[in-house]
Amino acid sequence: MSTATATWLADVLGVPSLEEGATLTVRGQELVVRDGIPRMRQLLSDDQAETTEMFGFKWTQEDTFTRPEALELMRGWLESRYGRVADAPWWGEYGGRPLVLDAGCGAGVSGLEVFGPLGDRVRYLGADLTPAVDVARRRFADRGLDAAFLQADLTRLPLAPGSVDVIFSEGVLHHTDSTEGALKAVAPLLRPGGRILFYVYRRKSLIREFTDDAIRAQLQEMTPEEAWTALEPLTKLGIALGELGVEIDVPEDIDVLGIEAGRVDLQRLFYYDVFKAYYDPAMTFGEMHHINFDWYAPKNAFRQTEDEVRRWCGEAGLDVEHEHIHRSGITIIATKR
Template sequence: MNMLRCPICQTSLTLNDKRCFCATGHEFPVTGQVPNIMLRNSQTADHYSFQWGKELDFYKAIRESQGDILKATASSKLGWKDYLPTLLRNSGSVLDVACGYGGIADIVKEAGFEGVYLGFDINDTLADIKKERFAHLNNFQFVRADMTDDIYAEAFDLVVCRSAIMYAPRPMETFAAIARAVRPGGHFVISAYTRKSPMRELCDDYFRGIISRMGEREAFEAVKEFTLFGKILSELNVRVQIPQDLPVLQIRKGEYDIQRLMYYHFLKCFWNEDWGFHNSSIVNFDWYHPEYSWRFTREEVAEWYEACGFDVVEYRVVPAQHFFSGRKRA
């Protein structure tokens, strides 16, 4: 099965856990059963290698809580775990674009999927992920690759890109490139950040502009202020009544906890007591440090699907993220 194309010459790529080479002879290194076809490093790659690597070790916290820690995340609330198994039953092959720490791979594994799973990401921890959780599964292949490279071949029944498209410098172009990997009749499922209210958007861009220029360690120290501020607000335990819609400020009428009111409308300052200070800081680091982190309206993403020849068959939304599933027209 020709799953990916060579990022240099776009001919077919042969890859397994021992060797990786293209039809014209470009050979790529394989470390710990994971081929590496990245052509260059990037700020985003360094960020995610640090975030998923041993130093912060967010995955350790997930593992130790047996997944409980993820229940508060947008990804969990969007219901990936409920949605994917139905599609997997009708799919022989899955491409997991920007597979991160392997959250989608876990769902695919738990569903007892027997087809081909290929997950790739820019972070350098995939060899550990493969070894620790998927070593015994011959149908699970991981590759280190950059989703913005020209590597896609029309080969997959199901393509997933969870919470990643916003990190591309030009997300619409990257979306269109990834969409090429879907077979006619196949599905392309993504989640992506929603656009927030105007003051929150301004603050996001301002602080990202500063923090994304810092190295990983310095940035992680810096975002601890956001965690602390969120913790202080949360511990006030104050409810705020907004008696009417405020359309210019884009705040809906209702009762808010003061930390949530600040969080959704003014400043991302994640704090979750169950997660603790370190893990809450990872969430703030994940928000402010990557160089690109676009936010989208529902209509923008729907237009990408339409332009690439897909019918949107499922849409879900939670305050922070959209979820789209599109079926490629035959």
Template structure:
């Protein structure tokens, strides 16, 4: 189903947020001084991106258009379970269930094809006003996927580190695995936080710093891919994906007798595939996914030029400095999940 609208219109909340009445095809307009152009019913920023951010935009635009690599029921089920495990189910969170008496505006900052957005918010989409924003043309894929489900939503193509919205205009910001793909994770957090209303919430997931071998390998592989086309990079990832699949199918466990501090490698029993995955290179494996789906996940990690990793201490500090009180935190080998409340005083300090 096409998301191109013959007579684009704005829902009232989106009109108020952006200060425009209608989305007229090829119309140019300003939102708080930023230039936008409407194309296929979606406002798109005319601002230029940095070289690395432009590459990241192209990498994700390519990936999310390959819908057959992430839309199987097994893939979506895995994502749904992982989101609920880290954030808690949307139906159990009061401020996502209309407890305030009005539909909150939920910005999906870096929505991609709305894989995470649809899987997480589906149970409460009738209780929120969803706005998906992405730096790439994945916003078109997200709009099409919402339209195919008959769900009302709004979309925009823009840099999430330079959004045009007024301060304190958003109720909830959700950014699943995206902030680290900007030019600066810290700046992204601190530029988005002022847009959230006092008492509103920022939900996000960012990559966590890993051991020295994995960090070196990640940077090395990512550098190798930068001179390739997106298809060449996708193809170059496939042998690594095949190796990860082979290791997973072997299903061998080993017992590391002593912690290896020099490599940040813990002791204990570990699956051989997991040992390589966490401590040598990312080669995802899941028995219910196809090679193409696993390659999608590996490509997602390695292809973008921007892919910063951070420590939990850094993330907590950035939240504090941005006036965000961390209410919920999950730290895993893969990354850091945060739910934080925006404080009335941006200089709030956790005592």
């Protein structure tokens, strides 16, 4: 982190400086500066601590998400839902160098793809509970991008209300103790007219919901390394189903199971309606396994309906201006009233 970035982060936090080893109390949160990153000391709930441990492990498996081809696929997935954010016309509403908060930045994979093209035209602040912030900082630096980071709970960030121009939270709010609570915790940080861009899991069909919870419950008794290994046969089965290239006809809607009629690839039928086992022939085994682990390993992984998400936005003072509903999840861009 450059001196200039340390200065604006200190200003955002409302402290004189960010000296290495300093202990700071910011808006009721105790932080310690270690390796240039302010880090929260307060303990988490048991469920959130477990989720943090799993994700902390996942983001150390860098060979499963850093291949250029995999990043290109990720970029395409993001742009299909949000559009090309760097080219959005609304950046002009925020003046010079708006503050962008990546709430749950992980290793900075999505943040780099979405905001990297903006370079130093924004002040990027990545916040994550896990040590993945250290990975993210290095990856931003490798791209020649200066950014600031916090290791902190996104539901209790030490930021002033109305201090942020844009919040980005890609696939994170549902990994807290409450998706609704997390959304309503970060929304007040936006200034009036500020925007939030987020993606949350959508509720699936009956068997898929049951299977997801049953597998997730088993993994809670394992270490992250054990859970990673336990899921490998599932990933292999997903690949085997995908490589069959077989389509079947579901003759009519099965309302009692939430399965829709139509012609469908057998792997996709299993994927959406029985159990998640990702398949993409353009990906390596490790990359597909990373996606499956991301889904099953964290204890906190809530699913919601689009009506719930719309209601929560309204209650948080957010006006939805763009939504993308996919079988996997719900993508929202909303403005703060």
